[in-house]
Amino acid sequence: MNSPFREERPVTVGRPDSRIDTSKPHPARVYDWLLGGKDNYPVDQEVAEKLPAEARGNAARNRAFMHRASAWLARSGVDQFLDIGTGIPTEPNLHQVVQTVVPGARVVYADNDPIVLRHAEALLISSPEGATDYIHADVRQPEAILERAAELLDFDRPIALSLIALLHFLPDDQDPYGITRTLVDALPSGSFLVLSHGTADQHPELREKTETAYRKGAIPLRMRTRGEVEPFFEGLDLVEPGLVFATEWYREAPAPVQERSGFYVGVGRVR
Template sequence: MDQRPEIDTTVPHSARIWNFFLGGTDNFPVDRQAGEQIFQAFPGMVDMARRSRQMLTRVVRFLAAEAGVRQFLDIGTGLPTMDNTHEVAQRIAPEARVVYVDNDPLVLVHAKALLTSSPEGATDYIEADVRDPGPIIEQAGRTLDFEEPVALMLMGILGLVQDYDQARDVVRRLVEPLTSGSYVAVYDGTDDDPAYMAAIAAFNSGSGAVPYTPRSPEQIARFLDGLDVLPPGVVPVTRWRPDPGPEEDLPDVACAGGVARKP
């Protein structure tokens, strides 16, 4: 981590665009331009980004508090924002161990912000591509014990794997080394909102960034084949175990996800 990576500021990157949607400042003009392009075509994008982030927080809280998970492998983590996976998990279980994975050099530059573990726990950062699971599992083994349950977090990342069969194979290869009692959490954009689909199509054709592929809720659910899907299933992110109160009445967004347990 002592070698500073080269950052290409001429091409937008999904992690930095997402950071822009979440109100962050770790992005460049090219990312803001791409984000504005999406927002102009689909004003609901910012709301969708925030609702998705809220689901991630609820998922980690559930896994740490109710499921007793103490290890997390968060692939496609993006740039540090509020309530990162290790912050949520370690508030509940200070001994929790978290490994973050991303392939954006800017995330690597900001890794020290992620690596602020509690004294009892641990965090680590791996620069790797989700499409190549082997090195991810190998390097994650420095921090995680794969003989104990691990929560695999694939939040908003599988849409960057354009080929559906390849995306399913990626999930299979990542789940295979996990022991019984591990969990898989996933969400991705869905193809059931025409305005969102039009915005993504325009972004894919004109931004130069890695294309994003929304999928049907049924396709997203198939990422969890062979696992025990927890209630309420694969649903819009606003419906996945919302906190009591106003959150229960939030409208659906074009993003669906769920959590499953490995038998």
């Protein structure tokens, strides 16, 4: 029987290694473990288990922000999404959230972890009216991602660029601000940047343990303060409630009882 859903074929750009190296941990697989997933290996679990106990709650609260922000954007009329640093599929995925609101929404995913490529089929099952695509690529090659994304997305109309729990894995010498600017500059007026970034501002006592766990796994980690996250939104109009902790970003309902958060989040509109 033919599937009623549209399926695309994932494409590799920039020649990232498509082999899964189970001897080295990967941030996407560590995050998968924190979310209760099973697509990770002992090396990833070893890093995750050394993180503070709050890490699991922080991961869940960060993903909940992604769901809220994406749904709000879809309800606001955005029907194109570019999600870089997608991670291992965990339902509901971004396209499932937005296509529930806008069935014709188009979503392009990009990630450099080969295990995400292996599971790309789960990311490519779109609603019949919409479309999804997956690019196996590294955020440090933004031009290549933009060129490939333009095959499905219309860069003459608003696009929501999603950088969730990604940029804290880019140290300063890899120019995370410049990479973000390259991506945002390609977006037309009326587009949005949806960003979350790791921080220790609410729990500085956990910073050393977090950084040590990732460092021992040879994963670069650069948690940033609020003042260091703000420049990612330079030139954009921050949507209320602005740049806040993940537990504070609510648009259509009051924020619940506050919990500590290991993420700053925000949504900025392109002028």
